[in-house]
Amino acid sequence: MKPLRVALLGCGVVGTEVVRLLNEQAADLAARVGTPLELVGIAVRRPDRVREGVDRALLTTDAEALVTRDDVDIVIEVIGGIEPARSLILAAMKTGKSVITANKALLAEDGATLFAAAREYSVDLYYEASVAGAIPLLRPLRESLVGDHVHRVLGIVNGTTNYILDQMDTQGAGFNEALEEAQALGYAEADPTADVEGFDAAAKAAILAQLAFHTPVTAADVHREGITEVTSADVAGAKEMDSVVKLLAICERVPEENGRNGRGVSVRVYPAMIPRSHPLASVREAYNAVFVEAESAGSLMFYGAGAGGAPTASAVLGDLVAVARNVVAGTTGPVEVTYAELPVLPMGETTTRYYIQLDVADQPGVLAGVAEEFARHGVSIKAVRQEGMGEDAQLVVVTHRAPDAALSATVEGLRAFPMVRQVASVMRVEGDE
Numbered sequence: 119m120k121p122l123r124v125a126l127l128g129c130g131v132v133g134t135e136v137v138r139l140l141n142e143q144a145a146d147l148a149a150r151v152g153t154p155l156e157l158v159g160i161a162v163r164r165p166d167r168v169r170e171g172v173d174r175a176l177l178t179t180d181a182e183a184l185v186t187r188d189d190v191d192i193v194i195e196v197i198g199g200i201e202p203a204r205s206l207i208l209a210a211m212k213t214g215k216s217v218i219t220a221n222k223a224l225l226a227e228d229g230a231t232l233f234a235a236a237r238e239y240s241v242d243l244y245y246e247a248s249v250a251g252a253i254p255l256l257r258p259l260r261e262s263l264v265g266d267h268v269h270r271v272l273g274i275v276n277g278t279t280n281y282i283l284d285q286m287d288t289q290g291a292g293f294n295e296a297l298e299e300a301q302a303l304g305y306a307e308a309d310p311t312a313d314v315e316g317f318d319a320a321a322k323a324a325i326l327a328q329l330a331f332h333t334p335v336t337a338a339d340v341h342r343e344g345i346t347e348v349t350s351a352d353v354a355g356a357k358e359m360d361s362v363v364k365l366l367a368i369c370e371r372v373p374e375e376n377g378r379n380g381r382g383v384s385v386r387v388y389p390a391m392i393p394r395s396h397p398l399a400s401v402r403e404a405y406n407a408v409f410v411e412a413e414s415a416g417s418l419m420f421y422g423a424g425a426g427g428a429p430t431a432s433a434v435l436g437d438l439v440a441v442a443r444n445v446v447a448g449t450t451g452p453v454e455v456t457y458a459e460l461p462v463l464p465m466g467e468t469t470t471r472y473y474i475q476l477d478v479a480d481q482p483g484v485l486a487g488v489a490e491e492f493a494r495h496g497v498s499i500k501a502v503r504q505e506g507m508g509e510d511a512q513l514v515v516v517t518h519r520a521p522d523a524a525l526s527a528t529v530e531g532l533r534a535f536p537m538v539r540q541v542a543s544v545m546r547v548e549g550d551e
């Protein structure tokens with residue numbers, strides 16, 4: 119059979135590893151696909167940059183010409199960002215090429231346009247690398263679990279922030295120092311704001327929710343809080359609670375009285391305290407882990423390298439073999455279906471639990487006053503601990519579940535409460551119910 123010709127867009131952290139694997143595993147890949155895969159062009163911005171193991175003769179700065187070449191069968195996009203990635207993917211599909219991408223930002227912002235184009239031009243769009251790097255997660259959701267009814271997807275899906283929080287927790291490292299290490303290790307996005315402000319995890323949460331609940335979800339629908347506001351007081355407070363702070367992505371059906379679809383879905387990303395005994399607490403460095411809870415399957419856990427060049431390239435190559443096999447067979451893989459049309463509910467309606475640490479005046483009546491503020495908003499207290507005396511008195515309150523709007527209104531009330539000197543730490547609590 120004649121070889122399948124592959125074009126690569128972008129040759130940075132992930133792209134370089136894709137080239138290495140294509141070269142090193144050429145014979146095995148050919149045997150698995152049934153025909154050789156031939157890399158025929160690599161679009162780059164800076165052709166003069168030294169890239170070990172990359173044949174300079176393949177480099178071009180004209181990405182558009184490359185994706186529309188007649189002799190290209192499959193396009194891999196690892197440039198990142200919205201434009202020109204979107205236009206290049208659409209141009210490739212329009213000229214009959216299947217596409218593999220690792221670009222969660224684009225999929226979460228405008229996946230609908232890309233999926234519609236894939237359908238219109240009868241080509242594949244595969245994107246396993248876009249969520250949780252090497253971990254096979256999207257294919258299990260898209261294929262293995264498509265006959266089940268998913269209730270919840272919960273996990274750590276950003277390696278950079280997990281690396282930073284882990285370094286802060288275990289090494290007492292500073293935020294900036296840990297971020298620089300994560301960048302040097304190839305985990306961070308080109309603009310690390312995407313990681314630390316939670317945009318990357320929110321994009322991944324949108325992709326996961328859409329697949330899990332067969333309902334349209336974009337990044338704009340996701341409630342997002344990053345880790346830049348996490349202080350050493352939060353990390354120390356978590357330690358005292360025998361807990362750890364993790365940036366979590368949570369996608370869940372919100373139950374309704376009658377009916378099994380739920381009255382909507384909640385999709386959110388925020389730092390939260392989880393007990394050290396919880397499996398997610400032991401996810402270290404840039405590793406990711408995701409729980410999927412489905413009606414018949416029960417609880418499944420996916421764990422592995424969520425970031426880095428080689429792990430991400432592994433997922434890209436897995437998609438490449440799958441897509442190439444489809445091309446050889448003259449078929450395409452499964453298409454996305456978002457028939458359920460469930461609304462994404464506002465964060466305020468989601469029930470969560472809070473950990474609140476207050477510096478208070480150690481005076482008679484302070485505890486009663488604080489408790490009254492919680493009661494006023496209908497928030498029930500699970501545990502209270504008072505420490506210290508006089509000027510240094512501290513109150514730690516952990517709540518039961520309540521609507522997030524009621525919890526944040528309680529915190530605002532406490533900030534204005536005369537005997538509360540400072541709300542020292544506020545963190546949502548997950549994972550020990």
Ligand SMILES: NC(=O)C1=CN([C@@H]2O[C@H](COP(=O)(O)OP(=O)(O)OC[C@H]3O[C@@H](n4cnc5c(N)ncnc54)[C@H](O)[C@@H]3O)[C@@H](O)[C@H]2O)C=CC1
Nearest residue numbers: 128129130131132161162163196197198220221425426430
């Ligand atoms: N690094 C990681 O751990 C992971 C990255 N991803 C995704 O993979 C994609 C690539 O990420 P990295 O390789 O880490 O980024 P990177 O910044 O190292 O590489 C991107 C490369 O694309 C090049 N580029 C930008 N615009 C271009 C254009 N118009 N034409 C040709 N080349 C262009 C840049 O010069 C750069 O070398 C992104 O979508 C990212 O979100 C996904 C999972 C993990």
Ligand SMILES: N[C@@H](CC=O)C(=O)O
Nearest residue numbers: 276277278306307425
């Ligand atoms: N920047 C991302 C890379 C993988 O998606 C991360 O840190 O997880």
Ligand code: NA
Nearest residue numbers: 246249251253
């Ligand atoms: Na993955």
